[in-house]
Amino acid sequence: MDYISIKEASEKWGISDSRIRLLCREGRIEGAMKIGRNWAIPLDAVKPIDGRESINKEYLGLKYDFSIIDSLKKRIDKYRPFPKQLADSLHEKLVVEWTYNSNAIEGNTLTMSETKVVLEGITVGGKTMIEHLETINHRDAILFIEDLVSNKEPISEWNIKNIHSLILKEIDNKNAEKYRTENVVISGAKHIPPKHYGITDLMQELIEEYNNNWKDYHPVVRATLLHGEFVKIHPFIDGNGRTSRLLLNFELMRNGYTPIIIKNENRAKYYEVLDIAHTTMNYEPFIKLVTELVIESEKLWLSVLD
Numbered sequence: 001m002d003y004i005s006i007k008e009a010s011e012k013w014g015i016s017d018s019r020i021r022l023l024c025r026e027g028r029i030e031g032a033m034k035i036g037r038n039w040a041i042p043l044d045a046v047k048p049i050d051g052r053e054s055i056n057k058e059y060l061g062l063k064y065d066f067s068i069i070d071s072l073k074k075r076i077d078k079y080r081p082f083p084k085q086l087a088d089s090l091h092e093k094l095v096v097e098w099t100y101n102s103n104a105i106e107g108n109t110l111t112m113s114e115t116k117v118v119l120e121g122i123t124v125g126g127k128t129m130i131e132h133l134e135t136i137n138h139r140d141a142i143l144f145i146e147d148l149v150s151n152k153e154p155i156s157e158w159n160i161k162n163i164h165s166l167i168l169k170e171i172d173n174k175n176a177e178k179y180r181t182e183n184v185v186i187s188g189a190k191h192i193p194p195k196h197y198g199i200t201d202l203m204q205e206l207i208e209e210y211n212n213n214w215k216d217y218h219p220v221v222r223a224t225l226l227h228g229e230f231v232k233i234h235p236f237i238d239g240n241g242r243t244s245r246l247l248l249n250f251e252l253m254r255n256g257y258t259p260i261i262i263k264n265e266n267r268a269k270y271y272e273v274l275d276i277a278h279t280t281m282n283y284e285p286f287i288k289l290v291t292e293l294v295i296e297s298e299k300l301w302l303s304v305l306d
């Protein structure tokens, strides 16, 4: 393989010597090697993305009619603060159904009733330890994002890593909250996630986009983009799907919307709209799906509140 020096890379990419040295030290240039006091950079290395440059991605299909969602939200808001018993029972229903469906999408074989039983602290015969841990961990991750919402915590890489560490707790502590160091594919998807060495930059870029470019979008659009763009990067070796659905609801809940549940039985449709977003940048079908689910969730809340 042919290599170039820091100085040559600096001229080729238009980045300062010191920044390239930093990128080499952080392992963000694939194949860069330290020889003595100098770095050798593969001639064909890809220029790292600079999360500080302004990001201008052209997403399609972001304009959607949210009037039904917003008028249902207004009706729900009139009941706040919710009566404690009612809020507790709706919360329990949410935790069981969200945990069951999100884990089932990822292949966990516990049924809805078994999920409920495990969350009550009982072991289900014939099910693996990992399936039990996935259930408990998912419940803990929901409670964690609810705390983040109550404390008005922002969406940040730190919080995303904390959510992920709960998902993999005692299952794969080595990879919990760590970005992957291998390339991956998503089975059944057309989109291929980016190479592992670009992840740190892409995650920084995602948070910057969220903070700077998406702030005027409707919260449903932001929540959908956050899920879609996060899972497109697939930053972790495992647990991306569950983390992305937690992030979607985190964004909805921070903005006072009721959380949604993507049902296991509807996963084919869910994968289809995600793949459209990933391969064409058209988010309309995914936004439509999320909108329908928010309306369904709001109607459920109103059916008990009204």
Ligand SMILES: Nc1ncnc2c1ncn2[C@@H]1O[C@H](COP(=O)(O)OP(=O)(O)OP(=O)(O)O)[C@@H](O)[C@H]1O
Binding pocket: 105, 106, 185, 186, 187, 188, 189, 190, 191, 231, 234, 236, 237, 238, 239, 240, 241, 242, 243, 244, 271, 272, 274, 275, 278
């Ligand atoms: N066809 C598809 N197109 C786009 N995205 C998809 C597709 N299929 C799955 N996904 C997304 O990727 C997630 C699953 O990714 P993967 O199978 O790599 O699991 P993972 O990273 O191990 O995470 P988890 O176990 O929580 O899903 C899905 O939940 C979904 O969000």
